[in-house]
Amino acid sequence: MNILIADDDPMQRELLAGFLRKQGHEVHAAADGTEALEIFRRAPIQLALLDHRMPGMTGDQVLERIKALNPLVRAILITAFGAVDMAVRVMKLGADDFLEKPVDLVQLLQKIELLEQRVAVTADVIEVTETVANATLPIEIIGTSPAMQETLSLVRRVADSPWSVLIHGETGTGKELIARLIHLLGPTPDAPFVEVNCAAIPENLFESELFGHEKGAFTGAERTHRGCFERAASGTLFLDEVGELPPALQSKLLRALQEKRITRVGSEREIAVSTRVLAATNRDLRALCETGQFREDLYFRLRVLDVALPPLRQRREDIPSLIEHFMTRYARRPTRLAPETLDRLVRYRYPGNVRELEHIIQRSLTLARGSVLLPADLPEEVRTDLSADQGLLQERLDALERDMLLAALEQTDWIQTHAAEQLGISERVLRYKLGKYGIRRPET
Template sequence: MRILIVDDEPLQRDMLSGFLKKQGYTVHEAANGTEALSQFMRQPIDLVLLDHRMPDMNGDEVLARIKAQSPLARVIMITAYGAVDTAVRVMRLGADDFLEKPIDLEALLAKIRVIEEQLFIADDVARVEETIDTEALPVRMIAASPAMRQVLSLVMRAAPSPWTVLIQGETGTGKELIARLIHLLSPRKEGPFIPLNCAAVPEGLFESELFGHEKGAFTGAANRRRGVVEQAHGGTLLLDEVGELPLAVQAKLLRTLQEKTFSRVGGEQLLPVDVRILAATNRDLKQMVAAGGFREDLYFRLNVIALDIPPLRRRKEEIPELIRFFLHKYQSPAVFDDQALAQLSKYPFPGNIRELEHVLQRTVTLARSTNIGLRDLPPEIRDYRGATSEGDLNDRLAEVERQMLIEALERHNWVQTHAAESLGISERVLRYKMERLGIEKKR
């Protein structure tokens, strides 16, 4: 990470420069605003540590010029102690964060690492989107929320590896789409991608469906049949709703994962197989292990890399973009007005993205005009007025917590230090909760 320190005090620059170099960062220095802008233009800079008070121009002006040149530039403003008004102003101008003098080096390092992780995630997401576009992959991803950007970052890093991936999330969140993306970004992309919905397989046919059978293996087995494990040889096998696997089949699947061999039902020969296993579930496999419904050793085999897909109610900022995507997909000329969009964004969508897609299909089909308003929405969405006493307790508590955090941040102009104080928590805890709940300041 390349950091530019801008401060007119040589001692301050030396202290910050020495500290950051020991942390492994590449550091550049500027003694004033003019020199800072010149360096920013000449070389790539990831983060600017910008003193607010300088002799030639103040930090506000330097920040404004940096943002005009590169709106995505990351800046931490260094202000005088107690200069709350200044801190609020620089955050509004586009600074990512601020620190008061004298600088707490550990606090500075924590802020830098948060920004560094955000830059890594942004780079991973950009690479995913570029690959999708340049290779014309048959998938499209909407990742406007921090939570989904984190998922795409994990996908980008997990895809090239040979390890099993456990994809967890509620029904309708897009688990199979994520699995297809992992396959298409992996070295196995030229091989087959075989999905198996374990919930749709009758219990007595599980073993045959997975591993195939020999002719005469059981009544009705008139011919040899390849199972999905064999069909996916050289590619990827997705076991969707993997929690539905019977215990007896789990043991055989575990052996296949460990030894990379299998045998067909009714067969005696062990056959080698080269397949990457992805598993998806909307159930809590840990609880199933504790209750004896899922093998612990298989759980650990599947859970080498875990991906948790957030429900749509925790990434509501993606709803307008998802609506545009589905309207384009179905070549619909419909346009949703602001009231309709606002009401759709309030609704919790228990069926997630799949439910949103079906709602749009119904609304566009039944509307008498291409201009979709509040009255055109289905009654359950049009009349929705917020959370009721029903629903999952954890989800309701998370939503209450989310609203409290947003209200505190807005009340303090998104200055995290003061919002955290008003809530009686530390700034670090506030940042953690914001990331977990997908809260991000709108720019």
């Protein structure tokens, strides 16, 4: 990595610089903040090791400046021993990590390795984002959570190879989207992407669907038909729900993959096909192999590389941007989310993952009366799902109470007398509760 060291203590500076050079890094050393900034402006620094206490500019001031010049730069602040609150402050300024003096070199190396990985992930993700932005067919992928950044970085790396990739993940996690992205990032983005849903094709038509048929091959085969393999030639064949493939077809598919040749139904002639194969499943194929429902040799063929998509509940950081994404797509008039609605949506556990979130937004936008989405507009299971956060009884009761208050106010057009009546409480108690939960009428 290209590393900048800023430290006013020449001994410490030389020690660190010498050590890191030996590890194969490109090191630039500066004796103060001004010199550090000068170097930063002309060298492609990826990581800055900044001593906090330097005459003139302090380490955190240098950090602020270099972050302004390049937000992607990584930084480790070196602080006096025991300066914990300092550490908290510099992390807020955008440092990735901090080390206490005297610097433990083994620890320093570990931290650098970790940051190196993050730098690589970021570089991959930037490449993905650029490709997506320049794609001819619109494709939009939200994923700033660490879990998705890792996934996108992996996707970027598997995309170049000719090997088959098995994409697995729960229903609605975005497997098809990722398959399209792999195709887009691959060597032949303009070649066809052909999708076959293995669960949707009747068994007796499958062979012809995959490999094609000759005219007259069977009753009803009135014309010659090119199968998916042929249509995807030099492009990508996406076998969706591959776990549902019947055993007889598993063997035929395996043969096609091994020999890179196919035969149309009713023909003797073999056709060479060079098709990249991607497969997706929400089932545990390993387990299906163990029970004999899926051929192990086919499993290994398909899973040369594999991409696991994390369920949405393991990347809640993405929920707000996904909501925004779907609101922009589906709102017919300007609509915004009440803070407590967002709160509910972020906590919900999403057994149906991103697709479920998409449907929830679509549905709530359709049913909402005002220009603000209230918790009452959300489906029942989202409003009452507390499994994500099992909380204390009081917390759960509070959440329920708050929901009931909001629903009553909504139904009575925020006329407090009516809402209190509907809830069977006095207006005074209603006002007290509104104050307690900070509920105010949203301005329209």
